[in-house]
Amino acid sequence: MTIAFEPGLSRATARIRMAEELERTGIAEGRGDARFLLLHLLGLTQTDLSLRGNEPIGPVGAETLTDALQRRLAGEPVARILGEWEFRGLTFALSPETLVPRPDTETLVDTALRLVAHPSPTVLDLGTGSGCILVALLSAWPGARGIGIDRSQDAVATARRNAAANGVADRSLFLRGDWCEAVRGPFDLIVSNPPYIASSVIPTLAEEVREHDPMAGLDGGADGLDAYRSIIGALGTRPELLAPGGRLMLEIGYDQAETVGALAPGAGLVVEGIARDLAGHSRVVTLRPSSDVTSACNTGA
Template sequence: MTVDLAPALSREAALRRLVGAFEAAGLPDARSDARFLTLHILALTPLDLSLRGREPLGAAGAEALGRAAARRLAGEPVARILGAWEFWGLPFALSPDTLVPRPDTESVVEAALGLFPERERKLRLIDLGTGSGCILVALLHERPRAYGIGLDRAQGALAVARNNAAANGVADRASFLCGSWLDALSGPFDLIVSNPPYIAAPVIATLEPEVRLHDPRAALDGGDDGLDAYRAILAGLARRPGLLSAQGALVLEIGYDQGPALTDLAQAMGFADVRVGRDLAGNDRVVTLRPSLAGR
């Protein structure tokens, strides 16, 4: 499906045409998607569109916006079309190896900052399965004396995360390492954070096509019950509790229905201090564990 965008068409008219096409196709966020694409593809600010919306698209603008609209109508998410998305008010480039950062994941950043509220405190932290690096970079942005490591199994994701750290001015305090969970690490860390894969494998086929077809499966698939990554992380800490400093914490994003299961799993592995936090929608979203392992 395509949208007819002639070079002589004004920017305002092009936006209206995109909205109409997206609504006709049943896209859930038709108006915001059309506006995002129009602004970004034409390199406009909202003020530009308001003041100069009657200017024609031009040949290059019409072609670029038409291609973007066709991709959206084919089901590709706006973030994938743009190759970038915002998280914590910061820009992040994306690649096929990385998830699109979600607002829910900002709950991990909020929980971690709440544990260490002193802005100038020195911290050593690691982001497991860093992907685009959004959690790590956001934390380093908020804690200017912190140093962090982003770990991921995908070299492509690490390249993107490294570039995102540079683009957001924290590259001098960030390192990136290829590895699986805690295996390649030596502590202690004050803070371990992660948004691991937590979708149960049988559920992936039922996800929206924008997620199922465009996000990397390795970043979604949490095994048969969605808990495989948590088991690996918690087992690694149980074996090597020294990876966390005495006042350190582990902060994990979870699925909205996984709070009880994660609490039970952590307690079964010897973690006594387990707390579940909620996102802005009131759903369980974050599990925080402090170093209160039996026998520590």
């Protein structure tokens, strides 16, 4: 059954009808999704809706909301319908080959901002996707510069647009490449939110994720550790990628801290710390060259 909005319908009534349809089909956050879609797609603020909720949505609004409702009812996430999402107060355009920025990933940015004392660090973002991590870091560090690497040309192009839209294009470079192969270094900070879900788990993910997020951004191989092996292994064979005192920070699955940390010694790295997300799950592993730790101990630092 096709649900269509009419141009003469008021904004407030359109929101209510949209919420009712979403909740009727079992979408738990239907009420919030309806409000979010209506405000963003009609270019309104909550104040607009409160004070002028009786105004009609008009022909364009009716068509836009009808299309959005059908897509949401079909399981498409709100972020994909809007084509953009917010991350740390910044707006990021999305494309088919980029993940939707998630709150868990803010833990990676927060950890970097807390631990890196360099006033103008050089940053390498591996598997940059929409560029949200690198752009957020450069926005917080006015003197920083960075490079984002991704295998997908679609992602690289999207990240470039997001860097420009958020005012850091002159301090960022986005390249197509396979993890560390396209760069030389050294970098004060290397970050990554790589694919870390085991292949066998993919079919069990929520439909919104498995049907709409790019598989390349999800599938971490048989045990979910393929990307970590590649990144950590690259630093083992090319330690010059990290500047003296540099750090590698990796977003991980909630149960992967121990297994990812176990890869570090073979690459001459040690686990400096594990940061937890707002839910209390292990979310970011920070690694440093073991030589840095040894030097610090020898000097009494």
